[in-house]
Every structure is written in structure tokens, then in C-alpha cells.
Amino acid sequence: MNEVLRQDPWMVGPNSLILKQWSPSFSMEMEKVAKVSIWILFPGLDPYLWSDVVLSKMASKVGKPLFADPVSTAKSKLSFARVLVEADVSHDLPTHVNINTPHLGQVSQKIIYEWLPYFCKCCGKLGHTSSTCKWNKPTDTVF
Template sequence: IVAFLVGKKLPNRDVLQILQRKWGQVGRFSIHVAGNGVFLARFENRQARDWVLDNGPWDVWGYHLAVRPWSRDMSLSLGECKSMPLWVKLKGVPIQFWNKVGLSYIASVLGKPLHMDVTTMNRHALMFARVCIDISATSSFPESVTLELEDGSTNSIEVEYPWRPTACALCKVFDHSNRSCPKVTRREWMPRPVLMAQRKPEDDMGCATEQQGSPYGVNCLIVLICFVMNHGWS
């Protein structure tokens, strides 16, 4: 499987030790660093591999660790990660939809349904359904889903994301946010020049005249107050 660490770059040695402690309880495996924040794990048996996938995503020191099966055409770069498995809570699900088919139907509006947790599968608590969904980086992460029932009525299902990764709408990846996107043109703030009225020698009264050559291509007229001398207006 391939694991992507999202949110912060941690020391590889610490990540490997934590995964050995968490995953080693179900079987032996080897893990290798495939890139910056990307790890490749190889298990000795399929049961251990499936257990790690079914119980993911994981966390390392509170940071999201997305896991997915490896494939030949799969990119091992976090910068090309265009979708990510996330746990989602669905609240207000009608009881007739509380099964694998019904929950998959609802979850498919948000992305590709992967699996449910044990509590949801066994229907131990019906306050909310917890489903792992592979969500695209272009998703708007809606807060609700409208479900149309057989009688024509509709039911609004609340969607809650316990953890939501930053995504770039321009690059359509989870590697960085819109604000830190390298493709965005940066604008540097330039202070606006202050135009000062200049007194000309021939202006006996000290009245400013129209200033030419504004950097904005227009004539800026600065009006100064003319002091009235004791002799009045001339």
C-alpha cells in the first residue's frame, strides 16, 4: 500500500516507528520512504494489508495519513494527489437506507465510497453513519445532501467532516492550499507617490498650479489655500 502524510512533514524515522507499532500487531511488513511524505508498505499476507486499508485513514501525531492500494500507474508524489480517503459522518439517514447499498448510494454524491466502520456496519448506534469516502480535491465539501425518497418527498442529510485537508482549486491537488499555490501571481504592494505642490517664483500669492505628469496618466490638481493678505484681493 501507499501512505501519504498530509499536513506536516515529520521525521521519517518517527513515522516509521509509529507505523510499525500500529500495524505490526496484525502482521509483519516492511516500509520504505518513497518521497517527501510518501511511504510504501509491503505486507507478508493479504489479511494484514486489508486490515490496514479498512481501518484507515490513520494519523501520525495528529496528522492525517491516507492509505490506498498500490497500482502500477499510481503516482508516488503528494503533489499529484488529486483525491484522498476521508472519514465522513452522515446524520439523519432514514432507517431504510441504513445498509451497505443505501449508505453507498448517499455517499456516492460526495465521492467514491470505500468502507464503513464497525459500529456503522453492525448498526450499534443510529445517530450517524461513519463512512470512508475517496473525495476529490475539486470537491466543494457540501454540508448536506438532499435525498429523494420513494414517495416523492425529500430528506436532508447532514454531512460532517471530522478532518478536512487543504486543497488547491487551481492545481486540483491536496498538496497545498490556494494561498500557497506556486502558480498564483504574487502582487507586490507599491506605495503610492505623494504629490506635493510646488511654488513657482512668479506666483506672488503662493497659489499652486496644476501639476503635470502624474504616474497614473492624468493631471492631478492640488489646491492650496491662498492666504489673504492685509490688502485684500487684488
């Protein structure tokens, strides 16, 4: 059990699976979670920038880089690089990252998110948005 819990993140398709140890006080109510593991893509990445160091620096603009997928590491498919990051989805995530390079100058690299979870800024939980949150009461004022 401890080994399974340590092997975070678990991925089911493109989605993160969050595992928690059961306890007698366990509740089915979702707890507040804002940091999730998500795959990000860097499409059309210049071959000059295709290295573990540069991919890690670019990914760190989104969150904590965890690892690049094996295809990206082996440079088998050069149409995009793919990196798993732990990102805080309670904030807006960047769509581009700017990189200063000695040979190319400043480069703007597009970021594509393979999947983003629904996050409610009203209650701080994953799985729905503020517009469907049961805690988001309309402010109807009657005079």
C-alpha cells in the same frame, strides 16, 4: 511490499496516508493528488434509511464509497452513520444530499466531513492552500 501497496487506503487517525513505491527517479516533491480517502458522517439518519444500499448511494454523491465503519454496519451507535469515501478534494464537496424515498418523499440529509485536507487550487497539490502557495504570485501592477 506489494501487499502493503494494495491495501489502500491507509489511515493514520482520521487522515489518509498515501503510499507510493520507491524508484530511482523518486523525488521528495509532492505530486498532484486530488483524490483522497475521507470519512463522512450522516448525522441523525432516519432508521428507515440505515442500510448498506442507501448509505452507498448517499456516499456516492461525495465520491466513491469504500466501506462503512463496523459500528455503522452493526448499527451499534445510531447517532450517525460513518462511511469512508474516495473524494476529489479539488472540487467543493456537498454539505447535504437529497434522497427520494417511497415512504418519506424527498429527504435532505446533512453531511459532515471528519477531516478534509488542505488543497491548493493554484498548483493542484495537497498540504497547503492557494493563499500560502509559493506559485501564487501577487499581481502587483505598477504604472
